[in-house]
Amino acid sequence: MELLKEYNPYLEYRNEELFLEGVSLRELAKEYGTPLYVYSANYIKDRFNAYREAFPDALICYAVKANFNPHIVKYLAQLGAGADIVSGGELYLALKAGIPAEKIVYAGVGKTEKELTDAINAEILMFNVESRQEIEVLNEIAERLGKKVRIAIRVNPDVDPKTHPYIATGMQKSKFGIDIREAEKEYEYASKFKNIEIVGIHCHIGSQILDISPYREAIEKVVDLYEKLVSKGFDIKYLDIGGGLGIKYKPEDKEPKPVELADLIRPYIEKVKAKLILEPGRSILGNAGILITQVQFTKDKGNKHFIIVDAGMNDLVRPSIYNAYHHIVPAAVYERESVKADIVGPICETGDFLASDREIQKSVRGDYLVVLSVGAYGFAMASHYNMRPRASEIMVENGDIKLIRNRENYEYIIEPSL
Numbered sequence: 094m095e096l097l098k099e100y101n102p103y104l105e106y107r108n109e110e111l112f113l114e115g116v117s118l119r120e121l122a123k124e125y126g127t128p129l130y131v132y133s134a135n136y137i138k139d140r141f142n143a144y145r146e147a148f149p150d151a152l153i154c155y156a157v158k159a160n161f162n163p164h165i166v167k168y169l170a171q172l173g174a175g176a177d178i179v180s181g182g183e184l185y186l187a188l189k190a191g192i193p194a195e196k197i198v199y200a201g202v203g204k205t206e207k208e209l210t211d212a213i214n215a216e217i218l219m220f221n222v223e224s225r226q227e228i229e230v231l232n233e234i235a236e237r238l239g240k241k242v243r244i245a246i247r248v249n250p251d252v253d254p255k256t257h258p259y260i261a262t263g264m265q266k267s268k269f270g271i272d273i274r275e276a277e278k279e280y281e282y283a284s285k286f287k288n289i290e291i292v293g294i295h296c297h298i299g300s301q302i303l304d305i306s307p308y309r310e311a312i313e314k315v316v317d318l319y320e321k322l323v324s325k326g327f328d329i330k331y332l333d334i335g336g337g338l339g340i341k342y343k344p345e346d347k348e349p350k351p352v353e354l355a356d357l358i359r360p361y362i363e364k365v366k367a368k369l370i371l372e373p374g375r376s377i378l379g380n381a382g383i384l385i386t387q388v389q390f391t392k393d394k395g396n397k398h399f400i401i402v403d404a405g406m407n408d409l410v411r412p413s414i415y416n417a418y419h420h421i422v423p424a425a426v427y428e429r430e431s432v433k434a435d436i437v438g439p440i441c442e443t444g445d446f447l448a449s450d451r452e453i454q455k456s457v458r459g460d461y462l463v464v465l466s467v468g469a470y471g472f473a474m475a476s477h478y479n480m481r482p483r484a485s486e487i488m489v490e491n492g493d494i495k496l497i498r499n500r501e502n503y504e505y506i507i508e509p510s511l
């Protein structure tokens with residue numbers, strides 16, 4: 094079972110029963126019910142520290158959208174993380190979780206006036222602006238409030254990150270940022286506004302990047318822009334290169350380490366005087382989390398075998414929308430034959446599946462299955478579809494168990510009640 098350790102070193106079978114950080118997942122499921130998200134605190138810490146060691150002078154802004162559990166954000170805040178936010182809600186959460194405003198950067202193509210105002214008032218480190226109109230509106234609000242706001246312009250280096258098209262953000266056809274070829278013009282434009290202080294360049298090329306070579310191309314273009322801007326007298330203090338490092342989902346995936354990214358880009362940023370900012374999300378949280386689900390029924394239909402579990406696409410939507418692979422293992426191993434099965438949820442959609450044609454130990458009603466690599470964009474993308482309450486979340490650390498989100502109930506979903 095060495096494979097499991099490649100996902101998360103705190104995951105192991107002891108006497109045929111799966112444990113995370115010394116806690117039996119079957120016992121957890123029995124006590125807290127299913128579906129149940131469980132996160133490994135030590136894994137999060139190790140991953141954050143790997144970034145810090147690879148980039149000792151950089152500001153590591155955790156991308157809150159990957160997992161917005163307040164206890165997890167607070168845990169990262171205590172480790173010294175900043176935050177990369179994409180909404181007013183994430184600003185509220187980041188501040189509440191103890192991330193200092195001077196470590197918060199704010200991206201997003203559609204920030205509302207209220208969101209911009211709140212972030213200006215909070216005096217965050219910088220806005221990663223994505224359009225001319227955003228600059229204009231920011232300046233207007235800042236003027237009204239008598240403040241100056243720091244911005245970076247999000248540039249789109251038009252590189253192909255070789256990932257799923259829905260999470261490729263740095264290509265010309267995507268809605269994100271401005272075309273890097275127009276960037277100088279946009280920096281000149283932004284420099285005319287009195288309440289705007291230009292401090293950085295931002296780019297984020299995409300997510301789940303396993304082959305890191307596209308970063309080289311992006312960094313080359315961004316550093317080229319940096320040099321042009323500096324030669325024109327711009328005081329570029331921050332080079333924000335976004336997030337996007339991929340993680341192991343499939344057994345054959347090899348995930349890149351932060352230090353590999355550091356080595357790759359070092360030759361390009363050596364001359365750069367600006368402080369580096371990184372915005373990792375998935376690569377910190379992804380394999381910290383697992384989802385425990387219980388087998389409700391099994392059935393055969395035609396030549397297909399179905400394992401029907403109590404976690405659906407409302408709990409974990411990645412298989413449905415990205416056709417994503419998630420490795421699934423039994424919470425307890427028995428001496429049973431293996432089958433090829435479709436592991437599906439209870440939701441009334443054919444797209445509601447966790448795995449198709451998966452080789453797995455034969456399941457019986459009541460068994461628990463454990464879905465790996467769900468710490469990022471798992472619970473964070475959960476919904477109430479089919480009027481299903483969202484799952485609880487647990488953090489485990491060296492054998493300790495902490496409930497970090499209560500399971501929702503029906504009343505909560507229909508608030509204000511009838």
Ligand SMILES: *Cc1c(COP(=O)(O)O)cnc(C)c1O
Pocket residue numbers: 156158159177179200201297299300301335336337338372373374375376469
């Ligand atoms: C989503 C996002 C990130 C984090 O991406 P990961 O792939 O989770 O590392 C970073 N920066 C921006 C602007 C994002 O939108």
